Amino acid sequence: MSRIYQFKYFIVLALLTAVFCLTPVTLARDFYAPDGAMYIGVDYYPEHWPEQRWAEDLRLMHEAGFNVVRVAEFTWVMLEPEEGRFTFDWLDRFLDLAQQHEIKVILGTPTASMPAWVARKYPETLAMKPDGTRSTWGGRKNNCFSDGTYRLLSERITRAMAEHFRNHPAVVGWQTDNEFGGTDCRCHHCRQSFQDWLRTKYGSLDRLNQAWGTHFWGHTVQRWDEITIPDSREGTWAIANPSASLDWMRFTSWLNVRFQGDQVRILRQVCPDHFITHNFMGLFQDMDYYDLARDLDFVSWDNYPVFATMDEPGFAYSPAMAADVMRGLKARNFWIMEQSAGPLGWGSFSRNLRPGELRQIAMQQVAHGADGMLWFRWRTCTAGREQYWHGLLGHDGKPGRRYREAAAAAGDLRKLQDALRGTTVEAPVAMIYDYDSLWALRIQPGFPENQYLANLGRYHRAFLRAGVNVDMVPPDADLSGYRLVVASSLHILPDETADRLTDYVRRGGVLLADIRTGVKDATNLAYDRTLPGRLSQVLGVEIPEYEALYKVRYRLRVEEPLQGDFEASLYADWVEPKGAEALAVYDSWPVQSYAAITRNQYESGKAWYVGTIVPDETFYDRLIGALLSDAGIQPVMTPPAGVEISVRSGEGRRLLFLINHLEKPVTVQVPLEAKSLLGETQTPGEISLPPYGATVLQLVR
Numbered sequence: 001m002s003r004i005y006q007f008k009y010f011i012v013l014a015l016l017t018a019v020f021c022l023t024p025v026t027l028a029r030d031f032y033a034p035d036g037a038m039y040i041g042v043d044y045y046p047e048h049w050p051e052q053r054w055a056e057d058l059r060l061m062h063e064a065g066f067n068v069v070r071v072a073e074f075t076w077v078m079l080e081p082e083e084g085r086f087t088f089d090w091l092d093r094f095l096d097l098a099q100q101h102e103i104k105v106i107l108g109t110p111t112a113s114m115p116a117w118v119a120r121k122y123p124e125t126l127a128m129k130p131d132g133t134r135s136t137w138g139g140r141k142n143n144c145f146s147d148g149t150y151r152l153l154s155e156r157i158t159r160a161m162a163e164h165f166r167n168h169p170a171v172v173g174w175q176t177d178n179e180f181g182g183t184d185c186r187c188h189h190c191r192q193s194f195q196d197w198l199r200t201k202y203g204s205l206d207r208l209n210q211a212w213g214t215h216f217w218g219h220t221v222q223r224w225d226e227i228t229i230p231d232s233r234e235g236t237w238a239i240a241n242p243s244a245s246l247d248w249m250r251f252t253s254w255l256n257v258r259f260q261g262d263q264v265r266i267l268r269q270v271c272p273d274h275f276i277t278h279n280f281m282g283l284f285q286d287m288d289y290y291d292l293a294r295d296l297d298f299v300s301w302d303n304y305p306v307f308a309t310m311d312e313p314g315f316a317y318s319p320a321m322a323a324d325v326m327r328g329l330k331a332r333n334f335w336i337m338e339q340s341a342g343p344l345g346w347g348s349f350s351r352n353l354r355p356g357e358l359r360q361i362a363m364q365q366v367a368h369g370a371d372g373m374l375w376f377r378w379r380t381c382t383a384g385r386e387q388y389w390h391g392l393l394g395h396d397g398k399p400g401r402r403y404r405e406a407a408a409a410a411g412d413l414r415k416l417q418d419a420l421r422g423t424t425v426e427a428p429v430a431m432i433y434d435y436d437s438l439w440a441l442r443i444q445p446g447f448p449e450n451q452y453l454a455n456l457g458r459y460h461r462a463f464l465r466a467g468v469n470v471d472m473v474p475p476d477a478d479l480s481g482y483r484l485v486v487a488s489s490l491h492i493l494p495d496e497t498a499d500r501l502t503d504y505v506r507r508g509g510v511l512l513a514d515i516r517t518g519v520k521d522a523t524n525l526a527y528d529r530t531l532p533g534r535l536s537q538v539l540g541v542e543i544p545e546y547e548a549l550y551k552v553r554y555r556l557r558v559e560e561p562l563q564g565d566f567e568a569s570l571y572a573d574w575v576e577p578k579g580a581e582a583l584a585v586y587d588s589w590p591v592q593s594y595a596a597i598t599r600n601q602y603e604s605g606k607a608w609y610v611g612t613i614v615p616d617e618t619f620y621d622r623l624i625g626a627l628l629s630d631a632g633i634q635p636v637m638t639p640p641a642g643v644e645i646s647v648r649s650g651e652g653r654r655l656l657f658l659i660n661h662l663e664k665p666v667t668v669q670v671p672l673e674a675k676s677l678l679g680e681t682q683t684p685g686e687i688s689l690p691p692y693g694a695t696v697l698q699l700v701r
Helices: 003-022 051-063 089-100 116-121 148-165 188-202 205-212 242-270 289-293 305-309 317-329 357-367 401-420 435-443 452-466 495-506 533-539 617-631
Strands: 039-043 068-071 104-108 171-175 275-277 300-303 334-340 370-376 429-432 470-473 484-487 510-514 541-558 567-577 581-586 595-602 605-610 643-650 653-660 666-669 674-676 686-689 694-699
Touching (some): 051 089, 068 089, 089 104, 148 242, 188 205, 188 242, 205 242, 242 435, 289 317, 300 317, 317 334, 317 452, 317 470, 334 357, 357 370, 357 401, 357 643, 357 653, 357 694, 370 401, 401 653, 401 694, 435 452, 452 617, 495 605, 510 533, 510 617, 533 595, 533 605, 567 595, 605 617, 686 694
Parallel strands (some): 039 068, 039 370, 068 104, 104 171, 171 275, 300 334, 429 470, 484 510, 510 605
Antiparallel strands (some): 541 567, 581 595, 595 605, 643 653, 653 694, 666 686, 674 694
């Protein structure tokens, strides 16, 4: 294609994209599954195996109770071996076989890995590294999202696939691309696109200079083309403008969202009866997932909990928190598009899944809102970087223990299908999950080890141990349906968000805020206010000073209901109560006159403030217990150590999940009238779970 045509195309596409991005997308589907069934299956790569093996694999999947596969997300060169020539016949044959074996298909748009001919003909489609060299073809996620050629080629293969497969009876849905968020291109196209994005956002250089605080170091911008890309290499954020760096993160996230939007428009036009999803990466930090989820029917995500417990098996906290984040992106149940099926790794591999663990992992995700489940992958591949990323079948292709356990798990999920339909997680607590604050703390953490996910995780883990479900919600969410809200590390705190939290407490809610809250405005400039700024009145405190604790800990003198022998570590707010009750004060010089933890009665509600980090998990268990008491929240039951509980409810049903994370059997006391949905023999008032055991009870109202 000519450079002139590429430029004209880029301009037209940019205008259409601007219109599209300003138009809210309303999704009509209240999604569970296309036909009301729970979809259970695997990710399959027919291109990896001889065609004569396909029927055998599909037969084994059918016998295991699977009814869906995802295919084709890395097959661009097989579908378009040269520009404009499409070869769909091999995939047609696979889809026909899948239909014969009663297995539905999710097609991936194959744009995460470009063919060699794209890089050869259009080298500008390859991402540029900070040193000015292009990425080397041969990996994946190595494209430039600003490049008009790549966007055009992506749209063309997406449209060709959609038009060809739109009426195939096996196809039920689409996955856009694969795991968005892996590129950071620094070419002249990206720099110009960044400048244009900023021009649209701020409107004038005066507003941009004010928002970025460019008077510092004399960095006032006088022309749009003077704006550079902030240096975000490891360890260099500190010398870049923090406001520019935050906008760069927002921009690169937007590039991915726009790229997906190009594909979604085509798929909605050509395949209106198919669902559209994407495989998110849980707690991945480089994208605003709320934005990426907006165009989709539902969110899917890739769950590999073995990475969360690499040293030894243990309570899988991270996958539970990630599942809650995924459910919160659209306030809707989700799917698992890739689930651990064995040892994982590229150059080296992880531990293997223990007997029963494959099923337990699946049940944990269903407990947190999963309505569909695919294991990654069907068979361990014999070539490429993922030869050690094991599937349900090994390299030899023989069905073994993991295959049998997946089949048993699929059978149990089938038994639960009718009971699960119309239910979602019952959560009386909301935790605010904010990408702006996450990014701002990556740019300027303020003190060592100030990590956004770790800060939220301390509370989330305590809620899990208490047996209470949590919704992860955006800062602008409607909080009126929650009795308790945790607003941890809201480093970026626009006034409207602070006012919304204040009003929530005024109306009777219970709020928890903590360290480094309200430090910055929406442009990442520090407020000229005494912390915690706009929340001072509702929290009943002021924080005139604070410090990082380098290899120092302060003893705490803690009052009821948190009483215990605790220490402050890493960071300390010097909190002055201004009407709030001090529940913990520092018991060390020179801060013995300051509070560390407070509680304030504000009109009809209560607002807590935690001004330090306590290394003892017992503290957070007591804190969460006190917050639940203030909010009038009574857990369904208190699980024993190592056991997770979750409740899904809807359409007159309440389902209690019991999940054993331990490598030993556990007897769980169930002080409720309930019946097993999976056929276990029950002793009245208790149920026994084997190592990695999980079950579901229907509560009798």
